[in-house]
Amino acid sequence: MQVYDIVGELGGLDPAKAVALATKVITLRPQAARVALDFQKVGTVSSGFANAFFITLAGAAPLQAWKEILVLTGLDSHQQHVLARSLQAARHASAQVTRE
Numbered sequence: 788m789q790v791y792d793i794v795g796e797l798g799g800l801d802p803a804k805a806v807a808l809a810t811k812v813i814t815l816r817p818q819a820a821r822v823a824l825d826f827q828k829v830g831t832v833s834s835g836f837a838n839a840f841f842i843t844l845a846g847a848a849p850l851q852a853w854k855e856i857l858v859l860t861g862l863d864s865h866q867q868h869v870l871a872r873s874l875q876a877a878r879h880a881s882a883q884v885t886r887e
Contacts, residue, residue: 788815791828799832799866802839809843816848816856827861837873842880850878 793811794804808824815822826832844853859870 788812788822788824789828790824790826794829798830799826799836799869802833802835805836805839806843809840809847812844812857813847820856821858822856823858823860825861826859826863826866829861829866832866832869834869834873837870838876840870841873841877845877845881850874850881 788811790799790808793808794801797804799805812822812824841850844850844857862870
């Protein structure tokens with residue numbers, strides 16, 4: 788799936804678009820063994836966008852389960868860094884909620 792088709796010209800800046808992207812991924816999950824998201828042409832990915840994406844996914848299934856399903860492609864080094872940091876923060880937040 789081309790991420791650009793969902794986020795449009797603003798790219799990965801708008802957290803609401805991240806929620807829309809995650810919601811689309813969630814709807815595809817039952818029908819697909821793998822969901823590939825291609826980030827080519829997306830441009831900048833903000834931490835707010837990445838946080839909203841992973842938090843929305845975590846609301847549907849544990850993030851560990853998404854690791855088996857979700858494949859991110861076409862990432863430049865900055866996009867990869869932002870997404871990795873947000874994923875780490877989301878995992879940490881999930882662990883905190885589980886402990887409480």
